[in-house]
Amino acid sequence: MDVKKVDHLAKRIIQVMVGIVAVLLVLIIGYILVTGLPQESIDFLFKPSQAVKAGGGIRDQLWNSIYLLILALLISIPLSLGAGIYLAEYAPDNKLTHFIQTLIEILSSLPSIVVGLFGYLVLVIRFNMGFSILSGALTLTVFNLPLLxxxxxxxxxxxxxxxxxxxxxxxxxxxxTIKxxxxxRTVPEIITGVVLSSGRIFGEAAALIYTSGQSAPALNYLNWNPLSPESPLNVMRPAETLAVHIWKLNTEGLTIDADIVSAAASAVLILVVLLxxxxxxxxxxxxxxxxxxxx
Amino acid sequence: MKDYNIVTPKEEIRISTKDLSVKYGDKLALHPTTLAFPRHQITALIGASGSGKSTYLRSLNRMNDKIATVEGQILFENVDVNQPKINVFELRKHIGMVFQRPNPFAKTIYENIAYAPRYHGIKDKRQLDEIVEKSLRQAALWNEVKDDLNKSALALSGGQQQRLCIARAIAMKPSILLLDEPASALDPISTGVLEETLVELKKNYTMIMVTHNMQQATRVSDYTAFFQLGKVYEYDKTVNVFTNPQVKLTQDYVEGRFG
Known part of the structure; x- marks a missing residue:
């Protein structure tokens, strides 16, 4: 075959591959939105979930997810900025630095369930933090730090x-000079990194099941005292997130309309990440x- | 012919080195070099790649700190500035530098110039405006950018970017300007504009410029130092170096027989 034909063929193959990726993405997102959105109502976002009865919402789960995300980012962005700046600008080019970089790589490919169990054993049990937003946020930090x-x-x-x-x-x-x-100059790249990791955090379930817990005590959104157990700001309360809620509905959910709620919740999850x-x-x-x- | 021909200029000397040598690890990149640079003149450093001319230049404002071992003296304002106790950040305010490739910051044109003076303590907006305008005028860029001061410097052409870098350097009011092949990344027209700018700047600044372009050296410089394999063989008035070199090696180089 001559060069021109090979070139043409290569381009076609690459186009087909891109096409496959694009179609897959559209199908997945489309499926979730098409099955989920019709179940949606504004109401759904603003009413609490139900354990058994039909017609539950996702108010608290949605808030918990957002709150956890914000806390996890608040902890992990400054830490990773410091670590990233040190590694790129100050660290001498020696074995110790390479060792640290290797550790970071390993840490970033750790399965999230392992990170979750680590958080459970160390934070929930050893440090006696219990199933709480704080345990969850710190676990997510472990999970997020290497990537950021x-x-x-x-x-x-x-x-x-x-x-x-x-x-x-x-x-x-x-x-x-660095500051x-x-x-x-690196703001766009850092933002992209933060967005990607936020998507991961927001959709994370495995790392949170044993750290922030699987129960969502009803919250009183008028109570802004962070020490009160019914306050949405309290970091020591257990908090089921949206992703954990979806997982739970599909595995051990007793709710009659589990299918509908989980489809709708999935659609919300995707939309929030997109937003x-x-x-x-x-x-x-x-x-x-x-x-x-x-x- | 002679082995070496190194003159001491009769003019007032602004900066000089005494037995300045540079080592990268164990490798001697620059043999002990003694040169004196006259005030408000342009000195060209010429020589083939790897001759040590850039290494020498970068040592003068201590940019080789932590990269190489620099020994010997750099005399500036009667002080040996090649000592650990010298505050290099302060020194670099007095010895500015322009690099081979234009390296404007990802900031507005205004901020490129105002950023360092502000950091060094000038907070008054009017005073900063004045510095920005004056520096841009001196770098012959003002007329081209005066309406676009708040646009990104990255949108400028290569030649404009390089003149912006000169403006940025002279905004610090240095007495010496080091130029490391400032025109090597520019097209002939931009190079011409840059050279005119440099000649104009001679009124206020002492300049030392590394160049690969021998025509450029003859066009703009007053003195020329010829480097070869880490040694200076000839240092004299430019006209002498190019028309009547005293060292065989220099003659071969300026006549284009190697390099």
Whole structure:
């Protein structure tokens, strides 16, 4: 075959592969939305779930998922920023650094159920935190840290050394160069990393079953005292998330309309992740424009 | 012909080195080098790739710290600045640098220039505006960008970016400007504009410029140092180095027989 034909064939094969991926995605998302959305009503989002009776909502689960996500990000973003900056900018190129990087890689491929059981044994039992939002958030941090750290490390490494030298040559300190010149440049990549990990966190069930627990005590949304057990802000209460709720409905759910509720809840899960994606990119672009003057 | 021909300029000396040598690990990249640079003149450092000219240049503002071992003296304002106790961040305010490839920051044109002065303590908006305008004018970029100061510097052309980098360096009011092949990534027209800018800047700054382009050296520089394999063989007025070199190696190089 001549070069032109081979080239043409290669392009066709690649197109078919892309097509398969795209079709699969559309089918999955489409199926979830088509089966889930018709069951949906605004009401569904704002009423509490039912253990046995039909007609339960997902109010508390949805809130728990969002609250856990926010807490997990609040803990893991600063930590991974520090770790990522250290690994990319300060760490000497030696065995210890490579060892740490290998550990991070291993940690990031740990099955989430293992992370969940680790959280159960250490946080829930040993540290006596019980099934709680805090246990869940810390477990999610373990789960999230390696990914975010390597995301930030790679983002910084991708900035050319000329930028670092440019900053240093102006008499800026190393830290000032990192903070003022390198980090603003990496904002889009870091945002993408945060969005991806948020999607994972939001949809995570296995790591939370044994840490934040499987029960959702009814919350009183007028109670803003974080120490009260019925307050949505309380971090020491057990909290079933949306993903755990879906899992539970399908495995041991006693609810009569489990199928309908779980289909609807799945659709909500996907929509929230999508919404979060769009929002994060919008904010990321705005932030980038503010920091860099756009392009 | 001679083995070496290194003159000491008659003009006032702004910065000089005494037996400055650079080692990368065990490898000696620059043999002890003694050169003196005259005030408000342009000195070109020429030589083949790997001759040590960039290594030498980068040592002058201590950019080789932590990368290489730099020994010997760098005399600037009667102080040996090649000592551990010297505050390099302060030193680099006085010895600015422009790099081979334009490296504007991912910021607006205004911020590219104002960022470092603000960090070094100038917070007044009017004063910063003034610095930005003056630096851009000196770098011959003001007329092209004065309406776009809040646009990203990355949208500028290569030649404009390089002049922005010069503006950024002179915004710190350095007395010395180091230029590491500043035109090597530019097209001939941008190079011409850049060279005119450099000649204009001579009124206020002492410049040391590494260049691969010998025509460029003859067009803009007053003095020329010829480097070969980590040693300086000839240092004299540019016109002498190019028309009447005293060292055989220099003659071969400027006549294009190697390099």
């Amino acid at each position: 750290t390597s995301n930030i490390e790679n983002a910084l490494r991708s900035v050319s050394d000329e930028q670092r030298e440019g900053g240093l040559a102006l008499g800026l300190s190393r830290w000032q 003022g010149i390198l980090l603003p 979060f994606n769009i929002l994060a990119h919008y904010l990321g672009n705005k932030l980038e424009r503010k920091l860099t003057g756009g392009k």
